[in-house]
Amino acid sequence: MALGPFAPDCLKGRSAIVTGGGSGIGFAIAQTLSEAGAKVALVSRNLDRLQSAAQVIRSGGAEVRTVAADVREPEAVQAAVQATVAAFGGLDIMIANAAGNFVVPFEDMSFNAWRTVIDIDLHGTFHCAKAAYPHLKTSAHGGRFIAISTLRALEGWPGCANAAAAKAGVMSLIRTLALEWGPDGILCNTIAPGPIEGTEGVKRLYDETGQTKAQSASVPLGRFGRAEDVAQAALYLCSDAAGFVTGTDLVVDGGRQRGQRGKA
Ligand code: NAP
Ligand code: COA
Numbered sequence: 001m002a003l004g005p006f007a008p009d010c011l012k013g014r015s016a017i018v019t020g021g022g023s024g025i026g027f028a029i030a031q032t033l034s035e036a037g038a039k040v041a042l043v044s045r046n047l048d049r050l051q052s053a054a055q056v057i058r059s060g061g062a063e064v065r066t067v068a069a070d071v072r073e074p075e076a077v078q079a080a081v082q083a084t085v086a087a088f089g090g091l092d093i094m095i096a097n098a099a100g101n102f103v104v105p106f107e108d109m110s111f112n113a114w115r116t117v118i119d120i121d122l123h124g125t126f127h128c129a130k131a132a133y134p135h136l137k138t139s140a141h142g143g144r145f146i147a148i149s150t151l152r153a154l155e156g157w158p159g160c161a162n163a164a165a166a167k168a169g170v171m172s173l174i175r176t177l178a179l180e181w182g183p184d185g186i187l188c189n190t191i192a193p194g195p196i197e198g199t200e201g202v203k204r205l206y207d208e209t210g211q212t213k214a215q216s217a218s219v220p221l222g223r224f225g226r227a228e229d230v231a232q233a234a235l236y237l238c239s240d241a242a243g244f245v246t247g248t249d250l251v252v253d254g255g256r257q258r259g260q261r262g263k264a
Contacts, residue, residue: 003035004232010239012037014141015088017081019071019128020098022049024199025148028227029095029234034062036235041065041084043077044098063088071098071124074131081131091135093238096128096147096170102204103159114162121166122173129177136186143186144238147174148230149249151192151257160205171249178247187246191233194253197224221254 016033020026021042030040034057042050042064050066057064067083069076085091100120104113125147136143152160153167171190178188195202195215202224206212216224233252236242251257 002228002232003032003235006036006232006235006239008035009037011093011235014092014139014238015039015041015084015090016093016095016238017041017043017084017091017128017132018095018097019043019124021095022046022053022066024201025193025196025227025230026095026097027053028231029097030064031057031060032228032231032235033093033095033238034064035060036239038093038238039063039065039088041067041080041088043067043069043071043080045070071096071127072119074127077124077127078131081135085135090139091132091143092139092141093144094128094132094136094146095234096125096145098124099148099163099166101160101163101201103209105159106161109161117162118166118169121163122169125170125173129173133181133186136181137184139185141240142243143181143184145174145177145181145186145188146234146237147171147190149174149190149192151194151249151251151253155257155260159209175247182246187237187242189237189242189246190249191230191237192249192251192253193225193230194219194251194256195224196227196230199227218259219254219256220259223254225252225254 016038018030021030034040047068054064054066067080069080147170149167153164157164
């Protein structure tokens, strides 16, 4: 993973949690924050996957922890945060990246299918915010709370009514937290990626529905994003360079949304 123009020690002395850090976009973010000098805890359900991911990151010399937790369970998220704080001495950065998604038309979506995604994406982000707040508030660097969203949540998202509603809720929550937590020096933002190649998200949403080519052609920059594009956006928001940025969505989509709007 590349740090791009960022200094290798620009997050030195900070500690971070990345939920869903064992795969895809979360893994790329965790790896990049580590390369920038942060101590990172990877949190999700599948401990084997977390440990394999941690092994890769650790081989670069970084300090990495793994904690198994389901973000739907508030006590588990609290415990993951406590374990991280105990190991690293504090928490400066919380990245709420864990999510679940699948494509199903609304008429075939069961209540449990609706609830499951709302629980993971929206309630999971709530649990992360609740557990992280007391520690972010005391961060010597200024706390950072970042959630991964998507502009599809605001556009209407056929086949993903549950994820659309959940992510729109996440975007709204972040705006409110930015206002409530501003006086505590905690910056709250979302990153809204477009389709990111090689991820579970693209596999489920586009590869499996035969839309990959058409979706890729709809991006003005002519390609899907890469996980490192999102990771570097996260690094910017965590860095001192973003010290006056809060309450916004950093869109990392190669102009995809503008491209859709520009269509007749
Ligand atoms: P992914 O690799 O499947 O990442 C999702 C992660 O969340 C997994 O590591 C998974 O780990 C974890 N997770 C799922 N349910 C969980 C739960 N209940 N508790 C704790 N952890 C849980 O998919 P991705 O495509 O990289 O997506 C990452 C984020 O980017 C998501 O927020 C997604 O909505 C967003 N996003 C993705 C794209 C894209 O093109 N891929 C575009 C826009 C936004 P375990 O299975 O170990 O729990
Ligand atoms: N189509 C329709 N309904 C589906 C579905 C699909 N493809 N996948 C799951 N569901 C429904 C289930 O049928 C169930 O509803 P029911 O009880 O009415 O039958 C409900 O959703 C919960 O499914 P379950 O498998 O019990 O949930 P889980 O908690 O074990 O797993 C998921 C959560 C379903 C989100 C699972 O896909 C997951 O873990 N995803 C994480 C990775 C991911 O989604 N990455 C992409 C991020 S963009």
